[in-house]
Amino acid sequence: MSRNDAAFRVPLLAALLAGWNIAAGSQSPPPPPAQILGPDQCAPCHAAQTDDRLSSPTRWLAYDRHALAGLGCADCHGGDPRTADPQQAHGASAGFVGRPDPLQIPDLCARCHSSPQFMITYNPSLGVDQYEKYWTSRHGQLLKMGMRKVAQCASCHTAHNIRGASDPSSTVYRVNVPRTCAHCHGDPVYMAGYPIPTDQYVKYAASVHGQALLQHEDLAAPACNNCHGNHGAVPPGADSLAHVCGLCHAMNAQLFEKSPHAKPFATQGLPQCVVCHRHHAIAKPTPEIFDMGADSVCIACHRQNDAGWQTGKKMYALISGLSGLNEQAERALDQAQTLGMDVSDGRFALMDFRKSFLELRTLSHSFDLSVFSAKAEEAKGQAAQPLQTAKDALREFHFRRQGLLVSLLLSLPVLALLYWKIRHLPPRG
Ligand code: HEC
Ligand code: HEC
Ligand code: HEC
Ligand code: HEC
Ligand code: HEC
Ligand code: HEC
Ligand code: HEC
Ligand code: HEC
Ligand code: HEC
Known part of the structure; x- marks a missing residue:
């Protein structure tokens, strides 16, 4: 040199x-x-x-x-x-x-x-x-x-x-990012003097996303930077932080855009998905949210018996009825299977039903009762099939058992006759 x-x-x-x-x-x-x-x-x-x-x-x-x-x-x-x-x-x-x-x-x-x-x-x-x-x-x-x-x-x-972001030992490897940010953002002493909370990590770690990424290492789940951007700018494709969810939950975002909520939320500057799901503490959503109980997010805006309230209640009735059907079909198929019957057709049909059920949960974001009911009806039809398979299998099982008994009964006189014949054979020699 x-x-x-x-x-x-x-x-x-x-x-x-x-x-x-x-x-x-x-x-x-x-x-x-x-x-x-x-x-x-x-x-x-x-x-x-x-x-x-x-x-x-x-x-x-x-x-x-x-x-x-x-x-x-x-x-x-x-x-x-x-x-x-x-x-x-x-x-x-x-x-x-x-x-x-x-x-x-x-x-x-x-x-x-x-x-x-x-x-x-x-x-x-x-x-x-x-x-x-x-x-x-x-x-x-x-x-x-x-x-x-x-x-x-x-x-x-x-x-x-x-190190590069794909190296699992890197501070910016997806699974490690939340801790890298929390090093400062989760430390109340370090952050004293700044007007923001220090609970982002704790809330995130307990959320559906945090559990998926930190506990199950599901790399499809977002770390802090997937929403906030690596270097600060909002990730490409989301015009603001409030729109970031649609990058991964595209169907939900499309349905939201066409829903009766899109316009009033936009006028009031409400951050879309975050209004109902929050941003860091996103919990596993359940149909009970539609039931307008004390924990429902809907009652923050909807009053008893207004149009939203009534639709929500109806959606709850439809969806909770279907989740009952899921369990019923599952039990019936299990029962038939323990008796040794082949119920694989029913299992496939149940998978179709579950797919529709998942689509229905997503479709709830249309908040359109007619669209929602049509899908619920379709799913209900699909649930009938595994139930029928289980029923048929059980009938078949009983039929076979009865058949066995009948053939046993029918063969008894023959056996008796045979026995009698053997006993009365003339002695040899
Ligand atoms: C022969 C030993 C030696 C060599 C060669 C050496 N350093 Fe150092 N370096 C030290 C020691 C001892 C200190 C602490 C005392 C001081 O600041 O001089 C130090 C301090 C430093 C610091 C900290 C300064 C601070 O403000 O805290 C940096 C950065 C650093 N060296 C970089 C380098 C770089 C770059 C080179 C090569 C271009 C280099 N050193 C070559 C011994 C060395
Ligand atoms: C990619 C750039 C980069 C390279 C290469 C690099 N440093 Fe540094 N170094 C930094 C930065 C940035 C800081 C300040 C870190 C901080 O403030 O947190 C630093 C800080 C230091 C300090 C002060 C640490 C302290 O806690 O006070 C020393 C000593 C030092 N470097 C030595 C070295 C030596 C020796 C090498 C080569 C083996 C080296 N650095 C290579 C970027 C680099
Ligand atoms: C002297 C030039 C130079 C400086 C200064 C420098 N880098 Fe780099 N950096 C590189 C080069 C070249 C690579 C690519 C190495 C490779 O891929 O083989 C790299 C790679 C990286 C990577 C890995 C990227 C990836 O995903 O593969 C990161 C992260 C990075 N640098 C961050 C920094 C940071 C932070 C600083 C300042 C503290 C810094 N660099 C200073 C030249 C530099
Ligand atoms: C070295 C400490 C440190 C690290 C590491 C750090 N931050 Fe920060 N961050 C701060 C401080 C200090 C502020 C200023 C707080 C304020 O806005 O008043 C800030 C501000 C922010 C803000 C703006 C908050 C607001 O609304 O004012 C966001 C968002 C943010 N950080 C996200 C992140 C994310 C995501 C990471 C990890 C990828 C991260 N930060 C890593 C120290 C840190
Ligand atoms: C799923 C997307 C998402 C993830 C993951 C996420 N954030 Fe956020 N974050 C948001 C949204 C949305 C806001 C609210 C912005 C607003 O209100 O304008 C926000 C707000 C913030 C703020 C501002 C102060 C506050 O608490 O409201 C900070 C700081 C911050 N996030 C840091 C983090 C850190 C650190 C992590 C990881 C531990 C993280 N975020 C993970 C979406 C996310
Ligand atoms: C708040 C935390 C944070 C700060 C500040 C930050 N980075 Fe990054 N950086 C990240 C994360 C997280 C990734 C990894 C993204 C991924 O998963 O691909 C990254 C990725 C990178 C890469 C890899 C290539 C790329 O762009 O994906 C380079 C190079 C890099 N950063 C350099 C820098 C430089 C230079 C600075 C300062 C100007 C900087 N970073 C500041 C968090 C940060
Ligand atoms: C980087 C992609 C990504 C982003 C961005 C993202 N999510 Fe997620 N989200 C996922 C993945 C992957 C899962 C599945 C985790 C699991 O296994 O339960 C998930 C799960 C969920 C669930 C639970 C789903 C269920 O079936 O129980 C909700 C609710 C949710 N996300 C809402 C949001 C909201 C609201 C935002 C924006 C603030 C957001 N997500 C941003 C990827 C993302
Ligand atoms: C942040 C306030 C807010 C929340 C939270 C909210 N809504 Fe709404 N909703 C509105 C507004 C505003 C409208 C449009 C004006 C109206 O019809 O009341 C609306 C309209 C509706 C409509 C269409 C009503 C019609 O006129 O046909 C339905 C259905 C609906 N919401 C259901 C729900 C359900 C179910 C929830 C909970 C999962 C919910 N909303 C949560 C504010 C909200
Ligand atoms: C008005 C309230 C409301 C808004 C706004 C809302 N959601 Fe939901 N979301 C719900 C309810 C209620 C459920 C529960 C449905 C169930 O379990 O049957 C749910 C369920 C979900 C699920 C799990 C079911 C599925 O689709 O996989 C995800 C993911 C989700 N929401 C993402 C989003 C995203 C992304 C946005 C924004 C584009 C959003 N939500 C906006 C109320 C809302």
């Missing part, structure tokens, strides 16, 4: 430092280094330090994406990586940054990550828009105002153990 490489880097970093002010957030970052230096003297010396603060950055060199890509300490911190003399290595003339201030970190990372020309030589599939999006987030806006406690790049990604 020639001295010229460092000479190139120094003015670059100096220019970078000179440009480091908060307003720089909105400017495009300076270009990345033309050439990255190879193995350096920084890491071996730091690894040997007894102070954990100094040695810990070298602990993850075998995993950190930057180290794996051949990038060294000086690529982020500046300094002269080829000398074992700490004075020189940390020299201001070599553009040493030391520990970057949180306000400087987005620019530090963006030096490479916002440069398509640079990133394409390493990993063409990585986006280069994180920096730009970050400044649109609440975190970015507050950092720009000088608030160091908000999340910047290193708070979510770490500084020295940076």
